[in-house]
Amino acid sequence: MDKTEKIVTGTASTLIILAALAWGVSSTLKPEITKRSNTQKCLNNLKMIGLSMIIYADDNESWLPNANGAPGLSKTLRYGCGPKVFFCPATKSRYAYQGGLHLPSIDNPSETPLAWEQGFPHDGIKNVVFVDGHCESLSPERWKAVVGNTRKRMAAKKSEKRSWNEGKGE
Numbered sequence: 629m630d631k632t633e634k635i636v637t638g639t640a641s642t643l644i645i646l647a648a649l650a651w652g653v654s655s656t657l658k659p660e661i662t663k664r665s666n667t668q669k670c671l672n673n674l675k676m677i678g679l680s681m682i683i684y685a686d687d688n689e690s691w692l693p694n695a696n697g698a699p700g701l702s703k704t705l706r707y708g709c710g711p712k713v714f715f716c717p718a719t720k721s722r723y724a725y726q727g728g729l730h731l732p733s734i735d736n737p738s739e740t741p742l743a744w745e746q747g748f749p750h751d752g753i754k755n756v757v758f759v760d761g762h763c764e765s766l767s768p769e770r771w772k773a774v775v776g777n778t779r780k781r782m783a784a785k786k787s788e789k790r791s792w793n794e795g796k797g798e
Contacts, residue, residue: 666718667750671763673713677723677743678757680704690731692742700727701743719749734759735785740778744771 684704685692693700701714701723714722725743734740737759744756753765756774766774 666716667753667755667765669717670745670750670755671765673716674723674743674755674757674763675761676709676713677701677704677725678761678763680707680709681742682761683707685731692727692729692731693725694728696727697725698722700725716745716749716755719745719747721746721749729759731759733785735781736777738762739774740781741774 681692681704684707693703695703698714701709702711705711716723723743724746726741729740729742731737740759741756742759745754748754748768748771750765753767754771755763755765756771757763
């Protein structure tokens with residue numbers, strides 16, 4: 629065997645070894661890549677829902693769809709959301725939505741959830757779109773704090789409205 633044949637043989641075997649290593653690494657990383665991809669798709673879906681809701685509200689005197697869940701979300705179909713957007717790609721479950729909000733009455737839109745995942749499907753994380761349109765991935769503790777603060781703000785607002793109406797003699 630001359631020098632050229634040794635180089636070609638050595639190069640071919642090196643390429644086979646490198647290909648096997650690359651296949652092994654990619655098969656090891658694939659589940660992690662898929663998880664991250666599903667999380668990002670989920671955030672993108674929620675972002676689309678948030679934008680569609682804002683456009684809907686713009687056409688409806690700042691009111692968001694009055695129905696909760698799927699019936700409310702489906703009202704945004706004509707605003708750019710396709711039906712596939714209403715489902716988490718990881719779990720295939722529908723996103724939750726609390727309907728009937730009037731945008732000007734919301735004190736803190738960046739802390740008020742608009743639509744969110746059911747459960748915590750992304751390794752203990754829940755993706756949420758807020759009334760101001762931004763999306764976040766929340767831990768169970770952060771989600772609990774967000775929901776608790778939203779409930780407190782809404783209860784205070786109802787109490788404030790009740791006191792104002794009582795003062796008017798209504």
